[in-house]
Amino acid sequence: MLARIPEEVIDNVRSSVNIYDIVSQFVQLHRSGSNWFGLCPFHSENTPSFSVNEKKQIFHCFSCGRGGNVFKFLMELQGLSFPEAVFQVAEAANITIDDQYRHTGQKQQVSEPNRKLLEMYQTTVDLYHYILMETEAGQAALDYVHARGLSDELLREFKIGFAPDENLLEVYLKDRAFDDYQLLHKSGLFVTSQEGQLFDRFKGRVMFPIRDAFGRPVAFSGRILVKSDQVPKYLNSPETDIFNKRKILFNFDKAKAEIRRQKEVILFEGFMDVLAAYRAGVKNGVASMGTSLTEDQIYLLERHAQRLLVCYDGDEPGQRATKRTLDLLEPYGKIELGVIMLPDQMDPDETLHKYGLEHFAKILQENRVSPIAFFMQLYRQGRNMRNEDDQVDYLHDVLPELAKTNDRIQQDLYLNRLADEFHLERADLRAQLDQVVSQVGAPDPPPQRDVEVRITPPMDSGSDRQYSQVEKAERLLLYRALHDHVVWTKLHAMTSFNFVDQEYQLIYTLAEGYFNIYQQYESANFLDYLQDDNLRQVIVSIEMADYTSETSMEEVEDCLRIIMEVPLHQEIGQTQMAIKNAERQGDFETLTELTAKLIKLLQKQQTN
Numbered sequence: 344m345l346a347r348i349p350e351e352v353i354d355n356v357r358s359s360v361n362i363y364d365i366v367s368q369f370v371q372l373h374r375s376g377s378n379w380f381g382l383c384p385f386h387s388e389n390t391p392s393f394s395v396n397e398k399k400q401i402f403h404c405f406s407c408g409r410g411g412n413v414f415k416f417l418m419e420l421q422g423l424s425f426p427e428a429v430f431q432v433a434e435a436a437n438i439t440i441d442d443q444y445r446h447t448g449q450k451q452q453v454s455e456p457n458r459k460l461l462e463m464y465q466t467t468v469d470l471y472h473y474i475l476m477e478t479e480a481g482q483a484a485l486d487y488v489h490a491r492g493l494s495d496e497l498l499r500e501f502k503i504g505f506a507p508d509e510n511l512l513e514v515y516l517k518d519r520a521f522d523d524y525q526l527l528h529k530s531g532l533f534v535t536s537q538e539g540q541l542f543d544r545f546k547g548r549v550m551f552p553i554r555d556a557f558g559r560p561v562a563f564s565g566r567i568l569v570k571s572d573q574v575p576k577y578l579n580s581p582e583t584d585i586f587n588k589r590k591i592l593f594n595f596d597k598a599k600a601e602i603r604r605q606k607e608v609i610l611f612e613g614f615m616d617v618l619a620a621y622r623a624g625v626k627n628g629v630a631s632m633g634t635s636l637t638e639d640q641i642y643l644l645e646r647h648a649q650r651l652l653v654c655y656d657g658d659e660p661g662q663r664a665t666k667r668t669l670d671l672l673e674p675y676g677k678i679e680l681g682v683i684m685l686p687d688q689m690d691p692d693e694t695l696h697k698y699g700l701e702h703f704a705k706i707l708q709e710n711r712v713s714p715i716a717f718f719m720q721l722y723r724q725g726r727n728m729r730n731e732d733d734q735v736d737y738l739h740d741v742l743p744e745l746a747k748t749n750d751r752i753q754q755d756l757y758l759n760r761l762a763d764e765f766h767l768e769r770a771d772l773r774a775q776l777d778q779v780v781s782q783v784g785a786p787d788p789p790p791q792r793d794v795e796v797r798i799t800p801p802m803d804s805g806s807d808r809q810y811s812q813v814e815k816a817e818r819l820l821l822y823r824a825l826h827d828h829v830v831w832t833k834l835h836a837m838t839s840f841n842f843v844d845q846e847y848q849l850i851y852t853l854a855e856g857y858f859n860i861y862q863q864y865e866s867a868n869f870l871d872y873l874q875d876d877n878l879r880q881v882i883v884s885i886e887m888a889d890y891t892s893e894t895s896m897e898e899v900e901d902c903l904r905i906i907m908e909v910p911l912h913q914e915i916g917q918t919q920m921a922i923k924n925a926e927r928q929g930d931f932e933t934l935t936e937l938t939a940k941l942i943k944l945l946q947k948q949q950t951n
Contacts, residue, residue, distance in 0.1 A: 348429055348444045356429055357867055359436040362400045362413040368599060369420060369556060371646045377889075382646050382677070384420055385409050387638070389677065394887060400867040403887040410883030412867040421557070427458065431557070456526060460585045463521050463530055464552075464560040470515060471504025471550045481505040484549050484568050491615070492696065497622060501552070506565060508547035531562065531580045545578060551593075551614050553580070558596040562586040564614060589637040592629040592644075593617060599647055601627040607650035609683065609707065610636075612664065616654070616691040623695060623704040628654075636668060641675055650679040652711060657685035657694075662721055669714050673747060682717040684710045715757055718744040734765055738775075746779045813905055817847045820902040822885050825854060825864050827894045843906060846881050853878070 363379060366372065372379035372395060383393035383404045392406035403410035409419060414428040423431065426444060433440050475481040475488075476498065484505035488498060497503075506512075512532060516522075524541075527533060533541040548565030555561050562580035570576075582588055593614045602608045609628040611617050620628040631640060644651055653668050655661040665682060672680055685694050685706065695703040712720075722740040726733040738761065745757055758776065762769040810818065821842070823830040834840055834851075842848040850873070857872050858864075866886045873879050925934040 348426055348440065352440060352444075353429055353871060354868060356433045356436060356438055356440070357400070357413060357871070359438060360413060360432055361397060362402065362416070362867075363395055363397050365413050365432065365435065366395050366402060366416055367603075369643075369646065371603070371648070382642070383407060383409075384642070384646065387642065396887065399886055400865075401870065401883055401886055403883045405887070408880060408884065410887065411879055412870045415870065415879070421555075422457070457585050459521070459523070459526055460530060460583065461559050461561070463516060463526070463532070464562075464585070466516065466519060466521070467512065467532060467563075468502050468504065468550075468552045468560045470512070471506055472498075472502045473504070474507060475503065475505035475549075480507045487568060488549060491692070492622065493618065494622075497618065501618070502560070503552070504550040505568075506543065506545040506548050506550050510543045510546075512543045513541050529583060531583045531586065544580075548578065553586070553591060553593060554596045555585075555591060556596055556599070561591070562588075564593075587639075590639040590643070592631060592640055594621075595629050595643070598627050598629050602647045606648060607652060608644055608648040609652045609654050610644075610668070611691060612655045612661070619692045619695045619703070620654075620707065623700045623707070625704055625707050636671055641672065645675065645677045648678060650681065652681045652683050654683035654685070654691060654707065656688075656690040658688040658690075659724070661688075661690065662724075665717065666721060669717070673714075680714050681711050682714060683707055684712055684717070684720075686710070713753070715741075715744055715748065715753065719757070738765070742772075742776050742779050745776060813843060816902040816905040817842050817844055818885050818888065819890060820899065820906065821847050821851060822888070822890050823894050823899060823902075824851070825869070830894060830899055831858070833899070840903070840907070846878060849875075850878055850881060 363372065367379075370381040370384050370393060372381040373391070374380075377396070377398065379395040379397070380391045381393050381395075382388055382391050383406060385393075385404060386407045388406055393402070393404045395402045401410060401412055402416055411419070413432055414425060417423050417428040417431055418425060421428075421431075430440060430444075475484055476495070481504075488503065493503065513527065516527065521527065527541060528535055532544055534544050535541055545563060545565040547568050549568060551564045551566070552560040553562040553564060562583070564580070565578045567574055567576055567578075579588070580586060594617045598608070605627050607627060609620065609625065611620065611628050611630045614630050617628045617630050620626075629644075631637075651672065653665050655665045655668070669680060669682070672678070683706075685691065687694075687697075689697065691703075694706060698706065719741055722737050726737055728734060728737065741761070745754055748754065754776065758769055758772050761767065762772055820830075820834075824834050825831070831854075835855075842851055853873060854869075857869060860872075861868065866882065870879050870882060873882065922934060922938060925931075
């Protein structure tokens with residue numbers, strides 16, 4: 344039988360971390376009362392409904408209803424199995440768990456191949472890095488990256504490597520127990536011939552590992568060392584079970600702490616640009632690896648930064664890409680946008696080489712403009728601004744951009760500049776702008792920055808669901824029973840008591856077994872004890888209802904009265920339906936008996 348992680352180990356790992364510290368690596372959280380709130384990482388939303396309760400060590404989204412403890416958060420977010428989540432948290436807490444538990448049967452069937460893939464990529468990263476740094480085969484590539492300004496220290500930090508122009512990876516991996524053909528085949532590290540033979544995908548390339556948010560290598564981007572018209576300059580890994588390019592940003596794992604500290608992120612076009620900035624001490628840069636930003640990537644950035652600065656190449660294609668990115672980001676509206684304008688139509692790496700590290704860092708800090716200022720400059724390109732027709736076309740392009748902001752001061756500033764430059768009446772420009780605004784619709788209000796997020800979630804809500812009076816009573820009574828030993832003892836002594844809702848009754852029944860093991864109730868611990876995800880979500884929603892008042896027996900009695908009246912109400916309803924049926928059939932004997940029964944039931948209801 345496969346070894347399971349002992350409960351005491353799980354308890355130790357869970358209690359050794361603060362769920363806030365784990366969640367805040369992925370979600371930008373703001374304190375509101377006793378909880379932390381942010382945009383939910385599991386669905387798209389504009390108003391923060393995702394909450395973290397440090398005292399209870401659980402999370403919950405009041406919109407989509409997802410919730411649980413720190414292990415459940417990582418399982419949902421990263422697609423991990425339960426053991427993988429435990430190991431991940433243990434690593435964060437510097438706790439060592441015996442490797443025998445990695446091969447556990449605890450929901451491991453699906454994720455075991457992923458673990459092997461992660462290990463395979465780490466092994467491959469180490470191989471390519473060794474070849475670059477320590478072998479004659481990597482010398483030409485090492486000379487190249489040194490010429491590009493990458494120091495040995497930077498090469499080691501990013502584990503940059505070199506894949507020689509030969510097939511060596513399959514044998515190397517098989518010698519290290521990665522001998523599952525299907526896993527090798529779907530790893531993305533090989534191309535497969537029609538006969539099924541594996542060949543190295545990356546040959547003769549400088550290899551840049553692509554890491555996930557935990558810093559684990561999951562893919563590569565390889566730059567050809569010797570230029571050739573027969574192969575692409577850059578070659579990226581295909582998507583695999585561990586690599587979804589829509590969700591990963593290059594360098595996000597290293598940049599996220601600095602992004603949170605500065606509250607801003609710089610978006611570059613490629614990883615060489617990110618490395619150029621890193622060399623200059625600018626460590627909050629990321630790149631989408633040459634592809635357009637995806638919705639997942641945008642939400643990732645929104646959750647960590649208040650401001651996003653686009654720093655693409657200064658040439659015409661780079662400027663067009665900047666416009667596309669700004670147009671893509673503008674509808675989301677939850678992050679302040681800006682542009683870093685590079686001089687002389689150069690890319691970041693060229694700018695660094697021309698001006699040096701110190702001046703390059705200064706350019707990144709000082710050459711910042713608003714999106715409107717960028718568009719005003721962009722739309723001048725290719726136009727003769729002394730020509731009246733070009734002036735009119737220019738204004739027709741600029742005003743819709745100006746209409747996208749509801750910042751009246753910013754609008755007035757640029758309207759004044761336009762009026763002065765083209766010798767127009769400011770009032771006429773304002774009227775034209777107001778007309779444009781009315782056509783495209785008023786923009787959303789700007790997000791509030793640097794203030795406490797004030798959110799008042801429903802006092803008894805797992806999502807937008809509305810609970811009946813009976814279910815409200817059941818939820819409150821179950822909460823009191825779990826948290827208050829006196830209430831638990833009272834219910835346990837009532838042999839005829841049952842919750843009406845089957846889920847609440849099942850939780851109540853399972854709690855008996857829990858209290859046989861643990862003397863005190865802890866919500867995060869109880870969530871691990873429950874095996875059913877639906878029951879876990881019920882507990883999370885009840886815990887996040889935040890019943891803060893002291894337990895009173897009057898409150899408990901009221902809940903019991905409401906719950907125990909349900910069977911009586913049901914019997915009254917059934918009797919009334921039977922009476923109507925007897926009337927239709929003309930069965931007067933049965934009708935007399937049922938009427939007498941209904942009277943007794945109604946009398947009983949009045950005395951309760």
